[in-house]
Amino acid sequence: MKKRILLSVAYDGTGYAGYQAQKSGVPTIEGELNRALTELTGVPVEVIGASRTDAGVHACCNLAVFDTESRIPPDKFSYALNVRLPDRICVRTSLEVPADFHPRHCSTVKTYEYRIFNAPMPDPMRRLYTYYSRYRFDVEAMREAGRYLVGEHDFKSFCSMYTSAKTTVREILNVEVEEIPCGTRASLSQVCRMPREIVIRVSGRGFLYNMVRIIAGTLMEIGRGAKAPEEMPSILDALDRRAAGPTAPACGLTLVRYEIAEPGMEMVFE
Numbered sequence: 001m002k003k004r005i006l007l008s009v010a011y012d013g014t015g016y017a018g019y020q021a022q023k024s025g026v027p028t029i030e031g032e033l034n035r036a037l038t039e040l041t042g043v044p045v046e047v048i049g050a051s052r053t054d055a056g057v058h059a060c061c062n063l064a065v066f067d068t069e070s071r072i073p074p075d076k077f078s079y080a081l082n083v084r085l086p087d088r089i090c091v092r093t094s095l096e097v098p099a100d101f102h103p104r105h106c107s108t109v110k111t112y113e114y115r116i117f118n119a120p121m122p123d124p125m126r127r128l129y130t131y132y133s134r135y136r137f138d139v140e141a142m143r144e145a146g147r148y149l150v151g152e153h154d155f156k157s158f159c160s161m162y163t164s165a166k167t168t169v170r171e172i173l174n175v176e177v178e179e180i181p182c183g184t185r186a187s188l189s190q191v192c193r194m195p196r197e198i199v200i201r202v203s204g205r206g207f208l209y210n211m212v213r214i215i216a217g218t219l220m221e222i223g224r225g226a227k228a229p230e231e232m233p234s235i236l237d238a239l240d241r242r243a244a245g246p247t248a249p250a251c252g253l254t255l256v257r258y259e260i261a262e263p264g265m266e267m268v269f270e
Helices: 029-041 074-082 139-147 211-223 229-238
Strands: 003-011 058-068 089-097 108-118 131-133 151-154 169-181 196-204 253-260 267-269
Touching: 003 029, 003 074, 029 058, 029 074, 029 089, 058 267, 074 089, 108 211, 139 169, 139 196, 139 211, 139 229, 169 211, 196 211, 211 229, 211 253
Parallel strands: 058 253, 108 131
Antiparallel strands: 003 058, 003 089, 108 196, 108 253, 151 169, 169 196, 253 267
């Protein structure tokens, strides 16, 4: 009997051409999942992914579903798949869901984090998961600017010009900018010079192509004084990609929380 299985997948996106499988055969997260599932079940399997992350973007909990007639218990798929997947991909959870459940056609809240390593010198141990900058960012200015983005807006200024979305209106629920000192011992006078991570955390009901990376790039422009926080409303109103800041590099971005808010199917993956 056919059943639908939901997977929660964590991955290091370094070296992958994004989540979505491509005809060219370049390595992708979806491609690896399809290969492993086909090998496991003995029949061709193609997963349906929830969030099509860009090349180089990471995830703690991206979701995917597939249909199967396999007799493997739903909760055992994660174990069986992990021995067939590369070390940079891990299925953290597998469970059965209703046959009509679709991860892109239900009410969800996604949270992304963009991490900046802010220090005089780079840290090779952080290079794959943070964006390095020596500029001294004004975190409070970044927080002020982020507050203008909360709510339902037309985010045309914050998406790639190559987007195929029917509408560029999206709802952002929360924008936080957190400062995390990286030193272990420092006086108050040293704090302004010590290495730190700046974490831009954005939660919303849906995102456009490159949207979070453009938000991060714009907040960094504001943080280093190239734009003022109070310019954010006019950037939104411009409905023009050129009004916002640059697209921040992919390495700093991670999908960290996925909440399914469908009545009767409330679940949180982190």
